[in-house]
Amino acid sequence: MVRPQATRKRPPAPKRDRGARPNRRRAPRKAREPRTGSGGIVTWLSRHAQSLVGSLGRLARHPLNTGMTMAVIGIALALPALLHLSVTNIRALSGQWRDSVELSVYLEHGRSEDEARSLAAALERRPDVMETQVVTADEALGQFRAASGFGPALDALEDNPLPHLVTVRPEENHTTADAVAALAAVAGDMAGVAEVRADTDWVRRLHGMLDVGRRLVMLAVIVLAVSILLIVGNTIRLDIQNRSQEIEVQKLVGASNGFIRRPFLYSGAWYGLGGGLLALGIVQAALWALSGPVARLAGLYGSDFRLAGLKPEDALLLVGGGAALGWLGSGIAAARNMRRIEPGRSE
Amino acid sequence: MIRFQQVSKRYPGSGDALSELTLEVDAGEMVFLTGHSGAGKSTLLKLIALIERPTRGQVLINNRNTSGVSRRAIPGFRRDLGIVFQDHKLLQDRTVFDNVGLPLVIAGLRRKEVGKRVRAALDQVGLLDKEGSMPLALSTGEQQRIGIARAVVAKPPLVIADEPTGNLDPDLSLEIMNLFCRFNEVGTTILIASHDLALIERLGRRRVELKDGRLAADSHGPSPGHA
Ligand SMILES: Nc1ncnc2c1ncn2[C@@H]1O[C@H](COP(=O)(O)OP(=O)(O)O)[C@@H](O)[C@H]1O
Numbered sequence: 001m002v003r004p005q006a007t008r009k010r011p012p013a014p015k016r017d018r019g020a021r022p023n024r025r026r027a028p029r030k031a032r033e034p035r036t037g038s039g040g041i042v043t044w045l046s047r048h049a050q051s052l053v054g055s056l057g058r059l060a061r062h063p064l065n066t067g068m069t070m071a072v073i074g075i076a077l078a079l080p081a082l083l084h085l086s087v088t089n090i091r092a093l094s095g096q097w098r099d100s101v102e103l104s105v106y107l108e109h110g111r112s113e114d115e116a117r118s119l120a121a122a123l124e125r126r127p128d129v130m131e132t133q134v135v136t137a138d139e140a141l142g143q144f145r146a147a148s149g150f151g152p153a154l155d156a157l158e159d160n161p162l163p164h165l166v167t168v169r170p171e172e173n174h175t176t177a178d179a180v181a182a183l184a185a186v187a188g189d190m191a192g193v194a195e196v197r198a199d200t201d202w203v204r205r206l207h208g209m210l211d212v213g214r215r216l217v218m219l220a221v222i223v224l225a226v227s228i229l230l231i232v233g234n235t236i237r238l239d240i241q242n243r244s245q246e247i248e249v250q251k252l253v254g255a256s257n258g259f260i261r262r263p264f265l266y267s268g269a270w271y272g273l274g275g276g277l278l279a280l281g282i283v284q285a286a287l288w289a290l291s292g293p294v295a296r297l298a299g300l301y302g303s304d305f306r307l308a309g310l311k312p313e314d315a316l317l318l319v320g321g322g323a324a325l326g327w328l329g330s331g332i333a334a335a336r337n338m339r340r341i342e343p344g345r346s347e
Numbered sequence: 348m349i350r351f352q353q354v355s356k357r358y359p360g361s362g363d364a365l366s367e368l369t370l371e372v373d374a375g376e377m378v379f380l381t382g383h384s385g386a387g388k389s390t391l392l393k394l395i396a397l398i399e400r401p402t403r404g405q406v407l408i409n410n411r412n413t414s415g416v417s418r419r420a421i422p423g424f425r426r427d428l429g430i431v432f433q434d435h436k437l438l439q440d441r442t443v444f445d446n447v448g449l450p451l452v453i454a455g456l457r458r459k460e461v462g463k464r465v466r467a468a469l470d471q472v473g474l475l476d477k478e479g480s481m482p483l484a485l486s487t488g489e490q491q492r493i494g495i496a497r498a499v500v501a502k503p504p505l506v507i508a509d510e511p512t513g514n515l516d517p518d519l520s521l522e523i524m525n526l527f528c529r530f531n532e533v534g535t536t537i538l539i540a541s542h543d544l545a546l547i548e549r550l551g552r553r554r555v556e557l558k559d560g561r562l563a564a565d566s567h568g569p570s571p572g573h574a
């Protein structure tokens with residue numbers, strides 16, 4: 001009988017540490033090992049925290065690869081964000097213009113000022129009209145004289161060539177192109193009216209373009225979300241391949257798929273989060289670069305329009321959406337690639 | 348602890364690696380599995396670890412029929428099993444501590460408890476001072492001891508080893524085998540595949556010999572821990 005005594009560096013007597021000995025004292029004892037019980041949640045949380053930090057550490061060890069992946073995701077996320085901002089800003093701008101939707105109702109020559117006033121009153125009684133204003137021929141000429149600088153030339157005219165004018169502002173909720181056109185038709189049929197001008201085409205076109213823009217944002221979001229899933233998925237797939245031996249060993253010592261998958265999921269989420277933050281940075285930089293020139297341009301048009309930035313909830317959506325996409329992409333990649341790595345198959 | 352009933356295993360595209368094998372190992376026994384290369388030793392161990400499934404027959408571990416263990420239940424099943432490999436299968440980018448602690452982390456033990464048990468296991472294989480080292484910095488014999496520490500750290504009732512001394516010289520081999528003996532003495536059932544007949548002879552334990560996938564010899568030796 002050989003004494004179990006041979007190892008070289010081994011201290012002569014094993015320590016009397018309770019957890020130390022390989023005496024198992026019966027199998028049912030194993031049931032005592034955590035998973036449930038008071039410490040369960042804490043253990044679960046700390047395990048997740050460990051994976052979270054651990055996966056971040058792993059990413060930090062390959063800064064170039066990590067940075068590239070994050071950059072690609074960041075650009076992919078920044079694109080729809082910038083598109084979205086363009087559309088919302090143009091819409092805000094068009095809202096400002098919408099206030100200036102106005103009908104100009106020109107009376108026939110020879111119609112009196114009183115006729116103009118009663119026409120204005122008749123229009124104002126309509127429910128789709130907010131207010132009217134009469135600009136008499138004399139007032140119009142005066143305004144023109146002041147604005148154009150053609151004073152002396154105008155003095156040479158014997159008669160005032162301008163007709164009386166009634167400007168009509170539609171009610172707030174009747175400013176769509178269709179409503180304005182309908183109102184213009186009504187005004188045009190009224191007695192004594194020579195012409196009605198309502199430039200509704202540009203409103204129509206603008207709204208059409210905004211619709212296209214919104215659709216584009218949606219399309220961009222879908223296309224780029226899919227591409228982010230693919231980017232993260234591919235990165236994680238390579239990662240899984242590189243660590244197939246480690247995964248095999250983990251499976252051999254009893255790791256569940258969930259346990260093995262966890263660090264990959266967190267890596268994916270980190271990629272997405274990094275990409276989201278980068279996208280936020282890109283958007284803010286673009287806003288910062290554009291805001292000055294835009295404000296100056298608006299000033300030239302006498303507008304106090306300012307570029308609207310991302311709302312806090314939008315920014316949160318960008319970053320959170322990035323993280324969620326990263327998580328999802330790595331989850332899909334892990335589900336597809338981890339199953340294939342089984343101990344024994346390689347031998 | 349281990350019961351094979353009329354077990355046959357056929358790999359796709361080849362003959363029977365095991366045929367009609369019936370074998371019983373009691374709790375607390377230490378058994379050596381011998382036989383020529385290709386006799387089916389590794390296959391037998393893989394059936395125990397559920398790395399492979401039997402083509403026919405039943406394998407019962409701890410009175411549990413392995414055919415009833417679903418894919419999803421395999422991880423839980425393996426946590427009650429310690430496995431030692433010829434090439435020790437350590438994770439090269441993790442420290443000795445992390446390698447040995449892996450089964451405990453998987454089982455969800457708290458950090459403090461993990462540390463305590465890892466140090467105890469390292470102490471038992473005589474490598475307490477190496478907990479911070481990377482596996483590659485250790486000798487082959489030391490790496491195998493780390494592999495053994497990982498196999499026993501969660502105190503599984505059954506430890507299996509496939510040629511654990513296959514890469515070691517005789518002195519180191521004896522050292523490793525003695526380590527197994529010591530774990531057996533405190534109650535762990537141990538099954539070791541090896542073709543180091545001289546060494547096995549010296550240890551005087553039960554020896555089961557396979558030949559072409561069949562039982563060729565079975566010598567019941569002394570089995571401490573079991574009457
Ligand atoms: N994955 C496998 N696929 C096909 N045949 C295999 C596989 N593993 C082992 N075998 C065959 O099964 C037989 C037993 O192999 P093995 O159990 O590894 O024997 P041992 O470990 O005793 O050397 C051999 O003939 C071997 O070629």
Ligand SMILES: [Mg+2]
Binds near residue numbers: 388390509
């Ligand atoms: Mg073998």
